[in-house]
Amino acid sequence: MRITQGTFSFLPDLTDEQIAKQIAYALAQNWAVSVEFTDDPHPRNTYWEMWGMPMFDLADPAGVMEEIRACHKAHPDCYVKLNAFDSTRGFETMRLSFMVHRPPVEARFRLRREETAGRLIRYTLERA
C-alpha cells in the first residue's frame, strides 16, 4: 500500500530536482527547514524522529538535500519527510511538510473491527 501524507500526497513522488525547488521556495520565505524520519508512518503518529537540528540561516537547498540523502542512507527502511516551519507571529507552525523518501517495502495497515458495549462496532487502523 502506498502511504501518502502531507502537502503533495496527491502527486507522484517528487524527484530530487523538484524537492530542491520546494526547499528553495521554503528558504526564500525564511522558513526553517528540518528533516524527520520514522519507521511508523501511522497517520496518527505525529512524532517522527528528528534528523539533526532544524536548519536556520541557509541560503541554498544543497545543504538540505545533503541531509536528506544522509538520513535516507542511515535509515533505508524508514520514511523521511521534510518540514518547513514558519516562525512569523500568527503562524508559528509548519507551513509545508511532505515525504521525500519511502522504504522499498512499504508499511501495511489493516482495518481492525472491535465490538464494544451494546454491540457497538469500533474501527481502527492497525499495522499489519
Add this chain to the structure above:
Amino acid sequence: MSTTFDLQALLRESGVAGVLDELDRELIGLAPVKMRIREIASLLVVDKARAELGVRGAKPSLHMCFTGNPGTGKTTVATRMATILHRLGHVRKGHLIAVTRDDLVGQYIGHTAPKTREVLKRAMGGVLFIDEAYYLYRPENERDYGLEAIEILMQVMENQRDDLVVIFAGYKSRMDTFFQSNPGLSSRVAHHIDFPDYSVEELEAIAGLMVRELGLELSPEGRGALAQYLRLRREQPNFANARSVRNALDRARLRQARRLLDAGRVDRQMLTTLEAADFLASRVFAAARTPPAPKEAAC
C-alpha cells in the same frame, strides 16, 4: 557556418564588468590581485560561451587562498569575489560566510563534525571564507580536533564543487606551513593569490577615500601631516595597512571632536575638516622622536 561569440558582450550582460570596474575604482593598488580576478572572470565567461555551444567541460575548481599581511583587503576582495562568481553563474546565491577556527572546530569529541557541517550547509550556494585558516591545524597537539574539520572541508571541496567555493585567508608564511603540513588541501586549492603591502602613496589614496566616506575632508596641512604619520607608522611594529589607516582616522576624529568642543563656536567648515594638529598629537610622532620604542603597539 559557425556561430561566433562576442565575449565582451557576454561579460557586460552578466554585469561582471561593472563589478570589476568597481573593484578597480574602490580598491587601491593590489594590481596582482585584480589581474588574477580578471583572469578568473575571463575563464568563467569563456566557459559560459563553450557551454552555450554544447561543449560541456567539468566546472573549474575555484577554491582559493588569499595570503597577505593584515589590512591588505583580503575580506573585502572575498566579498567582491562572491558577487562576481554569482553574476557569472558559478555559485547560485553569492553570499559570503566568514568564519574562523572557532566556528568550525568543536570543544569535545563528536562536536566538530556537526559544527563544520552546519557551517558548510550555510555556505552552500555561496562562498565560505575561512580567516586565519592556519589555526585549523595545530601540529603541537595531536589530539586537536582541527584535523577533523579539515578532513570534512576537503571532502566537501572535492565532492560539492558546484555548491560552494572555499577561500582560505591568512598570513603568507603561516599559510605556507599550513599547506605544507596538509598537502591534500594544498592540491585542492587551485588559486593562490598574494596580497602585497601598500606603498605610502597607496595608503594616502586609501585614507583619502575613507575620509570622503566619513563625510569629512583634510586641510592641506592635515594632508601633509597624515602622509608624514603614515610614513612613520609604516615602519613601526604591528602595522596593519588599511586597518591602521582607519584606526588613525578614527583617533583623529576623536581629537578633532575635543578640539572643536574646546573651540566653542564652530561652523560647517570646521566641523568637516581634519587639521594637522589632529594627526600630530599622535603617539607615533612621539615614538619617532625617541627611537627605543616600547614593545607594545604604537597606536
